[in-house]
Amino acid sequence: MAEEEEKNKYSIIVPTYNERLNIALIVFLVFKHIPDVDFEIIIVDDGSPDGTQDIVKQLQQVYGDDRILLRARPKKLGLGTAYIHGLKHASGNFVVIMDADLSHHPKYLPHFIKKQIETRADIVTGTRYVKGGGVHGWTLMRKLTSRGANVLAHTLLWPGVSDLTGSFRLYKKSVLEDIISSCVSKGYVFQMEMIVRASRKGYHIEEVPITFVDRVYGSSKLGGSEIVEYLKGLVYLLVTT
Amino acid sequence: MKHIAKIMTFLVAITAVWISLLQTAMIPQSHTWLLPLYLIVSLGCYGLLMVGVGLMQFPTCPQEAVLLQQDVIEAKQFLKHNGVDVGSD
Numbered sequence: 001m002a003e004e005e006e007k008n009k010y011s012i013i014v015p016t017y018n019e020r021l022n023i024a025l026i027v028f029l030v031f032k033h034i035p036d037v038d039f040e041i042i043i044v045d046d047g048s049p050d051g052t053q054d055i056v057k058q059l060q061q062v063y064g065d066d067r068i069l070l071r072a073r074p075k076k077l078g079l080g081t082a083y084i085h086g087l088k089h090a091s092g093n094f095v096v097i098m099d100a101d102l103s104h105h106p107k108y109l110p111h112f113i114k115k116q117i118e119t120r121a122d123i124v125t126g127t128r129y130v131k132g133g134g135v136h137g138w139t140l141m142r143k144l145t146s147r148g149a150n151v152l153a154h155t156l157l158w159p160g161v162s163d164l165t166g167s168f169r170l171y172k173k174s175v176l177e178d179i180i181s182s183c184v185s186k187g188y189v190f191q192m193e194m195i196v197r198a199s200r201k202g203y204h205i206e207e208v209p210i211t212f213v214d215r216v217y218g219s220s221k222l223g224g225s226e227i228v229e230y231l232k233g234l235v236y237l238l239v240t241t
Numbered sequence: 242m243k244h245i246a247k248i249m250t251f252l253v254a255i256t257a258v259w260i261s262l263l264q265t266a267m268i269p270q271s272h273t274w275l276l277p278l279y280l281i282v283s284l285g286c287y288g289l290l291m292v293g294v295g296l297m298q299f300p301t302c303p304q305e306a307v308l309l310q311q312d313v314i315e316a317k318q319f320l321k322h323n324g325v326d327v328g329s330d
Contacts, residue, residue: 028316136301151291156248211305
């Protein structure tokens, strides 16, 4: 088992936009929690006006530019393409995707890695909705819509995972490359599409509980148009997967 | 096969069962006509139940916010010491 661990390299892809403080915090926490793992952090910054890239360069001075890769893009070009861009520069055999706003805590990285080694899974996805996981910072309304959306998606799609819209995941690199090429959705429907397609293709998917501290205070992510987009996404997935 | 095909097959199958029940009249016809309605209502109730139960059991983690704040303080200290600019954004 130890021999397998030594041969694995993990490429952590973090798309950023205006995260000059959070990216530094994330990098510190990643190094704190997986010090003995062979990894690299690939930061795909979409031309942040707040100087995120300057901070990344400072981090490279501290941690080395072989461990921290800055692969920037000129402007906001979307999450899916950010992953694809990051993948091109990934030298690991595993890829982790996570959000840059610190709602995904790097302390779960050892859990993902351990789960994958134990089960030989193709994908390990973080779930907020099981015991041991959880959410902080959501209003009752937000929880209700989340739960309602989840029940609907499960009834229609039978996805095989408990958290469809989560974006804290560990993939075998070859698996991610395979799925991402067939996904066309945007936003969180994109995350749903990835995991549903993976499930349909028969990939072995495992889950680990994660806690999610919502850092986006006050911004209502669930207006009427969001709900319509979600329903459209569900129908699209229903018909095409 | 595509997921929608599985669902269609399932719907066709239970429709066939329903029609055969109408034909053979093992159950009184008046009841049989209402079966699809019963099914839909039951499905709706089940869905609402799942939403309600899920909402009651929704896992929360208030302690994580506290832990996160501690992590942020620790991180800022280290980074400042090593020349990374962690002024507020």
